[in-house]
Amino acid sequence: MASILLLHATAGAGHTRAAQAVAAALLANDQTDVQVTDILACTSSLFRKMYVKSYIDLVQHAPRLWGYLYEKHDKMRAADSKTARTRLLFDKANSRRFKDLLTETNPKVILCTHFLPLELLSDRKQRGKLTTPVHAVITDVSPHAFWVYPHIDHYHVANAASARELECKGIPPERISVTGIPVDPIFAQQTSAPQMRAQLGLPERPTVLLLSGGFGVGPLLDMLNSFEGEDCGLSLVVVAGRNAELEAACHERAQTLKTPVTVHGFVNNIHELMDAADLVVTKPGGLTTNEILAKGKPMALVAPIPGQEQRNCEHLLEEGAAVRLYDVADARWFFTQLFSNAEKLASMQHHARRVARPQAAMHIADHLLQQLVDG
Structure with missing residues (x-):
């Protein structure tokens, strides 16, 4: 069991480092039980290889195509589009072990530094399968629509402009904190x-x-x-x-x-x-x-x-x-x-x-710990 479950994805090293940074800040509190998990470890080996390789291949060999897809999908609400619904079904079919992870860890708070677990968790919360508070850390200055899901409880963003962009994409301001992007203390x-x-x-x-x-x-x-x-x-x-x-x-x-x-x-x-x-x-x-x-x-x-x-x-x-x-x-x-x-x-x-916001990880950790206290 873990009081706080930190979920990342090894599709780009930054998502992992962000989770590790928050974990380091949390572990400064000896009373906190923290688990850091790669969401891709809950998927099939074929899906995991495809997910990472397709991203790396695109950004290395077809960056303009990646840029086109990035901009195109940022113009539609991630949770509402037909493409998003199809992607959700595909991701759920390839991450059946994720439900087991949630059962085994039984976390009191979840924080995600990648949008894949956000998608799966928002779906579970919508269907009444999860009541645990879910937080998101957006690891770039611009919150892409892939990060925006209606049932995520709180977002931590880089700066005031990031918060405004997230508001314009439908997230209420009271569910957004300008903390900075977390780096190791x-x-x-x-x-x-x-x-x-x-x-x-x-x-x-x-x-x-x-x-x-x-x-x-x-x-x-x-x-x-x-x-x-x-x-x-x-x-x-x-x-x-x-x-x-x-x-x-x-x-x-x-x-x-x-x-x-x-x-x-x-x-x-x-x-x-x-x-x-x-x-x-x-x-x-x-x-x-x-x-x-x-x-x-x-x-x-x-x-x-x-x-x-x-x-x-x-x-x-x-x-x-x-x-x-x-x-x-x-x-x-x-x-x-x-x-x-x-x-x-x-x-x-x-x-x-x-x-610079060198204390971002500590501010996010404080927010999560307060969430534990508030229940």
């Missing part, structure tokens, strides 16, 4: 860049952290290729994620460059690497960008996926916390120009700290 802790560079054995020079995300996607190699030639005075740290082929290619390329490059695969100390950096280069995923904001670091954004990442990108640019690198083959020039403008970097850092 460790990102609220900060160590100076020179101190962390010394701790990690990195050169003491302006440092750029190049991220590819947990799945190891993004134009890392193209950016490294732009550093061919003389040492430009920067230090590069590359994180290739779980993409072993990309990691190997980056290692090989780094050995040919005069600018110092440190290459990693998947890491567990990304918070330390962010501390060591003066600029973080990333695709604008919801979790990653909010972790960077929590660290108060300026961002250069690359290759946003049409849809949720494009909206995240536009938000960060509007807030002044990021710049956009359009031509990754010219990354060297772009970064050296940026580092020659100390005023611009300082302004980006200021705005990153201004919009």
